[in-house]
Amino acid sequence: MTIFTVAFKYLRGRLVASTLTAVSVALGVSLVVASVLLARGIKEGFIAGATDYNLVVGAKGSPTQLVLSVVFRMDLATPNIEYTIYQDLEQDPRVEIAVPVGIGDAYQGFRYVATNGAYFAPFSWRRKTFSLSSGRFFADGPPNDATYEAVLGAKAADSTGLRIGDRFYEGEEMAEYPLTVVGILQPTHSADDRAIFFSLSSYWGMNEVARKMTVKPLTAVLVRPKRMSDLPSLHRELNVAAETQAVLPSGVLLTIFNMMAVAEDVLTMILAIVGVIVLLYVFVSMYSATLERRREIATMRALGARRTTVLGIVLAESCALAAAGGVAGILGGHAVAYLAGSLLARSGLVANPFLFNVLEPAVLGSVILLGTLAGLLPAILAYRTEVAENLAPLS
């Protein structure tokens, strides 16, 4: 009989206590794994969903609100700017492309985004490409020629159940201007999957106030300069203007990441405490188990088992508990991250819970090592068990 067979039999002998210890290790590890995966997944989601445009121009106010509403559709839209700002940027010799964006209400929680064909254009510098899974893009007519045609993002189409040719609206005031689905986009794995796109003429046509305005309103303009070195001057000019602010979307995201890093530091401290508690639990479990079976250990010793064999059995037990808990914890952590990621996706944040961290084998190794070390003191206790003392008659 090997050390591992004996250790396994001992673990099976106190099944409930062994299972509870392994479960506590699994819960601790899954908490760590899920937290790390979610934090990383949210960050990766932000990076993957970031716009390819280098400047977002909108009304004066919060840069974070502007980027979160226009790029990620996660916040309320900032106040409007005038359409002439887009026209001026389009004429600016430093600008390669300017794309107007109007953020509207929503249908079943999926935001209306008014824009023109340039939003979907496949420029060579774009990481994100738009293609239709069915139908066509909306007609991009002049301001007074509203077609009320809509193109749905993949998630918006899937969740609402709308298909090509369906007409829809939400709210009484929109009943007069129902939108007709003319196209459905392929998934882009960004906030655009959750948007309903239509033309600016439809955007202005739906709104009573905008219909009467001579200078039409917009929420923002996405800008790509011809050369990146012109970005600072464009940024400055638009920021010193009375009506507009220009924001570097990556700068805003990096500021958000900095804030997330503070939360991650706090989380790391909490997780470290959880880890210590789990290790203490393994230690107490193994210690009490060793105390309980001192007589058995003394019998084994009397039958010829060496001290090192007894030490090895206790260490193998704690190692097995840590390994079982560690593996279950990593699997459980991925499951928790998947569920939490699905919930986050509903609020518009794309997180990838399937990311496999290259450090996970190292995490498992550390758990096994620390779990084994937690059993070291009980193992030494077993090692030092005196045969004569513990084989004395009980009565």
Add this chain to the structure above:
Amino acid sequence: MRAIGRYRTHLAASLFVALVPSILLAGTNEIPRLTFAQLVDSIRANSELTQSIQSYSGKEVEIRGFIIPAGPPDLSFFLLSRVSALGNYCCEMPVGQDETVYVFAAKEVKITYDPLRIFKIVGVFEAGMRTDAAYGPSLFRMRNATVEEALGAKIFKTEEIASPASKP
């Protein structure tokens, strides 16, 4: 006693022989530092550059400046500028391509981004007009760059500016 003295002399001589070459070599391996003033001074008509700045092409150099996150938020690409683009432009006008370096990071940049902090960038320098498919034309670039905070970096070297009274 004499033997101990001889031993000490031998030990000192051996250490000297062993350490001096490494000190000299360490001196030659120092990465040259370029300033934005040098970059500006190197530009001639039609975006031509001086031979002296071109001699740094293909070599590892250090440049310090403000990060302008013009590319993706993982900072795999960004602009390095003499002036911070996210300040309020209270005292400096924004710079153009003469004082902007396109930086392509070697690996994941792990810094706490601060638009108002100076960072030290070390990478392979490229001088000369070239157009990148993703980021357009540029005069100066750094590839395989590493980024770290430039602790204690001076923005203005006031001691180098001669006061009018000190002029002959």
